[in-house]
Amino acid sequence: MLHDRNSRFGWLAWSAALALGLASGCTPDGPEGGLPTHPSDTYSVTLEWDAPTTDAVGRPLEDLAGYRLYYSDENDPGVDPEMIDVGDTTRVTVTDLPGGDYIFAVTALDADGNESDFSDPLPVEVGP
Numbered sequence: 001m002l003h004d005r006n007s008r009f010g011w012l013a014w015s016a017a018l019a020l021g022l023a024s025g026c027t028p029d030g031p032e033g034g035l036p037t038h039p040s041d042t043y044s045v046t047l048e049w050d051a052p053t054t055d056a057v058g059r060p061l062e063d064l065a066g067y068r069l070y071y072s073d074e075n076d077p078g079v080d081p082e083m084i085d086v087g088d089t090t091r092v093t094v095t096d097l098p099g100g101d102y103i104f105a106v107t108a109l110d111a112d113g114n115e116s117d118f119s120d121p122l123p124v125e126v127g128p
Helices: 002-009
Strands: 020-028 042-049 064-073 082-087 091-098 100-110 122-126
Touching: 042 100, 042 122, 064 091, 082 091, 091 100
Parallel strands: none
Antiparallel strands: 020 042, 042 091, 064 082, 064 100, 100 122
């Protein structure tokens, strides 16, 4: 349920237009990038987004300082999402993910540390 996923991430102070996308498919982290052969094998997912240029009201963003990526197992709604502070890059690879269904969202940070609302959630199936 989309509403439940968003409420799990919480409400934040300001808004910026962020659209998160899958940059490349799921890739195995196994030996030499080969196909995983064991249930404990892990995967990597690369995500990217365009840097916002305006805030939610249309004002130019002049103090954009970085981003945070949040993700969680979409089948385990009781667990808080993981957070990665990705700095000012707009592309990140998340590694060591066990196979499963995940939900990802990104936020923007301003120079004062204020965090935007979440991007629309991006569901990603990780695994073979």
